[in-house]
Amino acid sequence: MAASASAAAVVPPTRIVCGIYGAGTVGGGVVIVLRRMRERFLKRGLDFVVKTIVCKNLTKERDFELDEGTTKTDDIRAIVDDDEITMVIEVMGGTDDAREVTLAALRAGKHVVSANKALLAQHLAEIEEALVENPGCRMGFEAAVAGGIPVIRSLQASFRADSVTRVAGILNGTTNFMLSAMHRDGTSYAAILREAQARGFAEADPSADVDGLDALAKLCILARLCFGVTIAPDAVPTQGIRAVTSEDFEYANMLNATIKLVGVAERRTGADGTEAVSAFLSPALALKDSTVGAVGGVDNIVVVDSENLGEVAFRGPGAGRFATANSVVSDMLAIAAEARAGPTPGAPSGPDAVFPIAASPGTVLDFDTxxxxxxxxxxxxxxxxxxxxxxxxxxxxxxxxxxxxxxxxxxxxxxxxxxxxxxxxxxxxxxxxxxxxxxxxxxxxxxxxxx
Ligand SMILES: NC(=O)c1ccc[n+]([C@@H]2O[C@H](COP(=O)([O-])OP(=O)(O)OC[C@H]3O[C@@H](n4cnc5c(N)ncnc54)[C@H](OP(=O)(O)O)[C@@H]3O)[C@@H](O)[C@H]2O)c1
Missing domain, CATH: 3.30.70.260 (ACT domain)
Structure with missing residues (x-):
């Protein structure tokens, strides 16, 4: 009698059939973390099954094992056209194929988890439209801003009763590594760039990092979350670090400061009550012992100022296989748990669930900071x-x-x-x-x- 009662109480885990675009640093990390955490997730009633993984080069050797039953393919439609797959993980980067599969997945009613800041920053409006059309779909992108730092879901969940006035941060680990070394050792820009490339922190073409484009995409996503405004990356005054010299660090030192590449988005209320949001991405002078000035090496930091909380800082690894995979898998878990629980009456859906803060009517963009x-x-x-x-x-x-x-x-x-x-x-x-x-x-x- 007791045995049959306990057997009746066992609820089979919910199967979440997933497809992963990308079998590189992050894609491999996601597969490994899902495998490591499998028992824990099963205990929570969630059974993630990676059915398909899409990459470009099928013969390339991988540094991780695929699960039995996972198919590897170079067919870009293999995941979005598969009705059994309900959750799509986009960790391949780029903005062409990634845009196509993200929109196709949302329009097909699938949830999407993405680490792709460039895609989000450039195609935010289209993604939001797809979420409006499919309000049951969720889009997770914790990994797209500051890699492993849990800032996105904190902004989505914990500032609903608050009003953010400023979000600022170091959003690129490569340039922070370079500027930290220039500050510490007086190294020249050219020498530290060579070292960053040799150590695998910087690409052979370092433009996305040193010209600020990578950080800029993250800043636009943060501005959307904090202020409810969509800012096109190319509208934001942007200056990278190429012109910063060791002499600038000597002068910064005279000011008890250091130099950090920062993205800042701010909301100001004018005398007539109108709200303006400004943003810039630039190397900036930060006092050495300030919240931002003290962050060295490849770390990132996001500092949020709000009316109720004052200053809150999120600091940690902005990149790396497991830090980033952790953010991706956390999104997968949150979305799967919500889907299993079913809709909560009155809970936000569609883009409101993803971007809960709306801009006040009449908010303008004003980049003259x-x-x-x-x-x-x-x-x-x-x-x-x-x-x-x-x-x-x-x-x-x-x-x-x-x-x-x-x-x-x-x-x-x-x-x-x-x-x-x-x-x-x-x-x-x-x-x-x-x-x-x-x-x-x-x-x-x-x-x-x-x-
Ligand atoms: N790496 C990090 O620490 C980190 C941190 C935060 C966010 N991200 C973001 O995560 C995404 C992936 O980064 P990653 O470092 O994992 O890149 P990666 O190591 O270069 O891996 C990219 C993977 O995607 C596949 N791929 C690329 N374009 C494709 C296409 N058009 N069709 C099919 N497959 C394609 C590649 O296939 P092949 O292997 O066959 O070439 C590769 O497996 C990017 O959006 C990046 O910005 C990365």
Whole structure:
């Protein structure tokens, strides 16, 4: 009697048939983590079955084993056209095939988990439309921003009763590794880039990292989550780290600061009550012992300022096989658990479940940010330079706060720095353009905000 009662209580686990696009660093990590955690997930009543894995090169040797029963294919439609598959994991990167399969999966009523920030940032509007059409579908993208750091679901779940005013962070591990070494050892940009490439932190073509494009995509996703606005990546003022020199670190040191590549998105309320969201991606001066300034190496950090909570920081590994796979599998678990429980009356669905914060009506985008600035000028030493710099600052309606000068080595090429009082970025850019046109100015001035 007791035996049959306990047998009757056993509920078979829910089978979630999955397809994975990508068999690389993250795809392999997902397969391994699912296998490692299988017993624990089964105890929670969830049986993840990887039916199909899609890659480009079927003969390439892999550094992980496939489960018995998993098919490997290079047919891009094999997952989205398979009715048995209900959850699609997109970890192949790119924005062409990835866009096609993500939209096809959502339109076919499948859940999608993606690590692909470029796809999300560039095609957010289309993805949201697909979610509107299929409100039962979920899109998980914890891994797309700051890899292993659990920031996305925290923003989705824990700020619903709050109002975010600013989100800022170090969103790229490669450039943080490079800038941290330049700060610590005085290494040159070229030397540390070579080292990052040799150690596998930077690609042979490092543009996506050093020009800020990778971090920019993540910033746009964060801005959508925090402020409810869709920002096209190419609209955001973006400056990478190529122009940052070891001399800039000497000057930063004089200011008790270091230099970090940061993305910042901010909401301001005007005197008439209208809201404006601004964003920029730039190397910036951060005090050495500040929340952002203290983050070294390949780590990422996301700092959220909100009306109820004040400042909250999420710090940790922004990339890596298992850190990223952990985020992907956590999304898979959350979506599968929600699907098994069935819809909760009144719970948000479609895009509202994914992006719970909506922009206030009339919110505008305004990329003219307000900050104090560091401006490094490289000149041929000439009489009257400081007077002209001061006059131009006055013409562009801002005040200089300080002038910094390390000992001059050669008068043919002198770098010096001016810092400003709080001003608008457009005024600083106009000032820099005017300075650049002067005969004694040898390089584009490097303008960086203070955090
Ligand atoms: N690596 C990280 O630490 C990390 C962190 C956060 C987010 N992400 C994101 O995760 C995604 C994957 O990154 P990853 O590092 O795993 O890349 P990866 O190691 O280069 O792996 C990509 C995989 O996708 C396959 N693939 C690429 N394009 C394909 C296509 N058009 N059709 C079919 N298969 C295709 C490749 O096939 P072959 O192997 O046959 O060439 C490879 O197996 C990217 O969006 C990346 O931004 C990565």
């Amino acid at each position: 307000v900050a104090r600035f560091y401006i490094r000028l490289v000149i041929k030493d000439t009489q009257g330079v400081l007077r002209v710099v001061g006059e131009l600052a006055e013409r562009h309606c801002f005040s200089l706060y300080s002038v910094l000068q390390t000992p001059i080595k050669t008068r043919d090429r002198v770098a010096f720095v001016v810092t400003t009082d709080e001003t608008r970025s457009a005024q600083v850019q106009a000032f820099a353009k005017d300075i650049r046109s002067l005969e004694w100015c040898l390089d584009d001035p490097l303008c960086m905000p203070f955090l």
